[in-house]
Structures are given as C-alpha cells and as structure tokens.
Amino acid sequence: MLVDGKIKITYPFENGKSMLLKFYKEFTSIGDLELLKSIPILCNIDAIEDTYLIAIPSDLLRKKYLENSKFLHHLIDSLSDKLYATINNSSYNFVYPLINRLSSYLVEHITDKNYIILNSSFIEIAQFLGITYRHLNRTFKELESKSIIKCENKTIYILDEDRLRKLSKNLYIKPL
Helix, strand or coil: EEEEEEEEEEECCCCCCCCEEEEEECCCCCCCHHHHHHHCCCHHHHHHHHHHHECCCCCHHHHCCCCCCHHHHHHHHHHHHHHHHHHHHHHHHCCCCCCHHHHHHHHHHHHCCCCEEECCHHHHHHHHCCCCHHHHHHHHHHHHHHHCCEEECCCCEECCCCHHHHCCCCCCCCCC
C-alpha cells in the first residue's frame, strides 16, 4: 500500500525499453493483480520522491483476507480504476496529436491561479505522454509562440485558458 510520496509504474520490455503506465501520489494498492492471479511481478516501481509504503506478505493476505468481501471489493475497485485510466490514457495518446494531449495535461492541472507549477520533470511528462523530451519541448514552444502559455522552468503561466481548453480534447485520468 502506498501511504505517502510519489511512485512511477513502468512495464519493461525484452528489448530494454519500458513503457510508463502511471504515476501515483495518493493512497493506493500496489501488486493487486499479482496477488489475485498469483503471478510474478510484471512492472517496475520507482520512487520519485520520499515515499512510504506498507508491505504485507502476500501469503498472509491470501490466507486471511481473500475471503473478506470488503477487502475483495477494495481490490476490484483498485483494479477497475487502474484499467479504466490505462485504457483512457493509452487510447488518448494514440488518437490525438501532442498539442492536444499536452493541452489536456495542462488543463488537468489548472487551479484558480493563472499558473501551474509542475510537480513532475519534463522527462516524466514526456514518458507519460508517450513522446520524447525534445518533442515535448517543441510543443511547449509552439504553445508559447501562439501566446497560450509562457514557460519559466517548472512554472507554466496560462495566458489564454479558453484557447488551451479548446485544444484539450479529453482529460487524462489522474495524470501526474
């Protein structure tokens, strides 16, 4: 169980590459699929910041809690949320150009202020969007050249929220 901090979940491929599946920052279950299916661990988990987890031996969970309907309901909810988010984000990355995906990502982070402070590195954002760091930089510059945003390090000033929202076709599910 992730209690506090931020982790990155990646799926490794045989060729040495990996695909970023999700970032988690809030309380969530980790390893639920492996627990239920009794399969080896499929994904890598990396701590992005100081992170606190509670580890419970899978044997104990299988013996004592897999008969507990509340625990099973929690696992079902956790897995369905992860499946929905993964399908939504993967489909969106496949269908829309990067300017739309980046706009959606930024819209997801808009608060009452006219700026966004990114908590993730540009490399992490690029991985999440399924593109290279260079492609991400070019798209940030394109949005700047259209006077939609202004970038200063990890602070993104929203100059034209209406245009940014129009470029945003669909919102990511709990991105970074």
